[in-house]
Amino acid sequence: MNIDLQGRDFLKEVDFTAAEFTYLLDLASELKHAKRNGSETRRLSGVNLALIFEKTSTRTRCAFEVAAFDQGAHVTFLDPQSSQLGHKESIADTAKVLSRFYDGIEFRGSAHETVEQLAAAADVPVFNGLTDRWHPTQMLADFLTMREHCPDKPLSALSYAYLGDARSNMGNSLLVTGALLGADVRIASPRELWPDAEVQQLAQSLAGASGARITLTDDPEQALPGADFVHTDVWVSLGEPASTWAERVALLRDYRVDTKMLDRTGNEAVRFMHCLPAFHDQNTTVGRDVAQATGLTDGIEVSSAVFDSSANIAFDQAENRLHTIKAVLVAMLPNRI
Ligand code: CP
Numbered sequence: 001m002n003i004d005l006q007g008r009d010f011l012k013e014v015d016f017t018a019a020e021f022t023y024l025l026d027l028a029s030e031l032k033h034a035k036r037n038g039s040e041t042r043r044l045s046g047v048n049l050a051l052i053f054e055k056t057s058t059r060t061r062c063a064f065e066v067a068a069f070d071q072g073a074h075v076t077f078l079d080p081q082s083s084q085l086g087h088k089e090s091i092a093d094t095a096k097v098l099s100r101f102y103d104g105i106e107f108r109g110s111a112h113e114t115v116e117q118l119a120a121a122a123d124v125p126v127f128n129g130l131t132d133r134w135h136p137t138q139m140l141a142d143f144l145t146m147r148e149h150c151p152d153k154p155l156s157a158l159s160y161a162y163l164g165d166a167r168s169n170m171g172n173s174l175l176v177t178g179a180l181l182g183a184d185v186r187i188a189s190p191r192e193l194w195p196d197a198e199v200q201q202l203a204q205s206l207a208g209a210s211g212a213r214i215t216l217t218d219d220p221e222q223a224l225p226g227a228d229f230v231h232t233d234v235w236v237s238l239g240e241p242a243s244t245w246a247e248r249v250a251l252l253r254d255y256r257v258d259t260k261m262l263d264r265t266g267n268e269a270v271r272f273m274h275c276l277p278a279f280h281d282q283n284t285t286v287g288r289d290v291a292q293a294t295g296l297t298d299g300i301e302v303s304s305a306v307f308d309s310s311a312n313i314a315f316d317q318a319e320n321r322l323h324t325i326k327a328v329l330v331a332m333l334p335n336r337i
Contacts, residue, residue: 052105052109055238063326149313
C-alpha cells in the first residue's frame with residue numbers, strides 16, 4: 001500500500017488508520033537502525049519547526065529537538081513566559097503567524113480544543129505533544145517498544161494491561177490505540193477514573209472493526225492474566241493541584257504496580273512500561289512528600305522493586321520517543337530529498 005502522510009496533522013491517534021499508524025512504526029524502526037549504524041540521511045534540511053510548550057516536558061521536547069537536528073531541521077522553543085501566546089495573542093492568530101515562518105508546529109498544553117484550534121488556523125502540519133485528552137506521539141513509542149519486545153507477535157496479538165487513572169491522556173490513548181490496532185487491551189481502574197463515555201464508545205466502535213478485545217474493569221485480577229505488558233502512569237497528572245494526591249492515593253492504592261501485581265499476569269516474561277516521569281523512589285520532591293504523607297515509601301504508582309527490575313522497559317520506551325517523533329516529522333513535513 002502506498003502511504004503518503006505529507007502535510008497531515010497528528011492531533012490524536014484516530015487521525016490515522018491502522019495501516020498509517022503501522023507505517024509510522026515501520027518508518028521509526030528504519031530511522032532507529034539508520035541512526036544506530038551511522039547511515040541516517042538528512043531529509044529535512046532547511047525545514048523549520050515551532051515547538052510550543054504550555055506545560056513542562058523532558059522527553060517530548062528533547063525528542064522533537066533531537067529528531068529535528070538529526071534530520072537537518074531547525075527548531076524554535078516557545079513557552080507562555082517567553083512568547084505572547086495566550087496572554088496577548090490568540091491561538092488562531094499565533095497559528096497564522098507561525099505558519100508564515102515555520103513548516104510545522106508542535107503543541108503541548110492542557111485543553112485538547114487548543115491544539116484543534118491551532119490546527120484549524122494553521123497552514124502547516126500541527127503535532128500534539130500531549131493534551132489532557134490524548135498523547136498520540138507517546139502511543140507510537142509505546143507500540144514500537146511493545147513490538148520490539150514481542151517481535152514474533154503482530155500488533156493485533158499484543159496484550160497489555162493499564163492500571164491506574166484511566167481518564168487521563170495515557171488511559172484514553174492506550175485504550176483507543178489498542179482498539180484501532182486490534183490488540184488485547186485491559187484497563188483496570190476505579191470506576192470514578194474510567195475513560196468518559198465518548199472515549200469508551202470510540203474504543204468499542206474501533207474494536208468492532210479491528211477485532212480488538214477490550215476489557216474495562218475495576219478489578220486488576222480480571223485485567224492481568226496472560227498480559228505481555230503492564231503499563232501505569234503517575235496518579236496526579238501535569239497541571240492538577242498537589243492537593244489531589246491524598247484523594248488519588250486513596251483511590252489507586254490497590255492498583256499500584258508491585259511485584260505481586262506483575263506475578264498476577266502468570267507471565268514470567270511480563271514487562272513493565274511507564275511513559276515517565278515515574279515516582280518510584282524518594283529522589284524527587286514530590287516522591288518524598290507523598291511518601292511521607294501516605295506511607296508509600298518505596299514508590300507510589302510503581303514499587304522500586306519493579307522499577308529497578310529487568311522487567312522494566314520504560315527507558316527503551318523513552319528512547320523510542322525520539323525515533324517515533326522523527327518518523328512523524330519525516331513523514332509529515334516537507335521532505336527535501
Ligand atoms: N512521557 C512524556 O511525555 O514525557 P515528558 O512529559 O517529559 O515529555
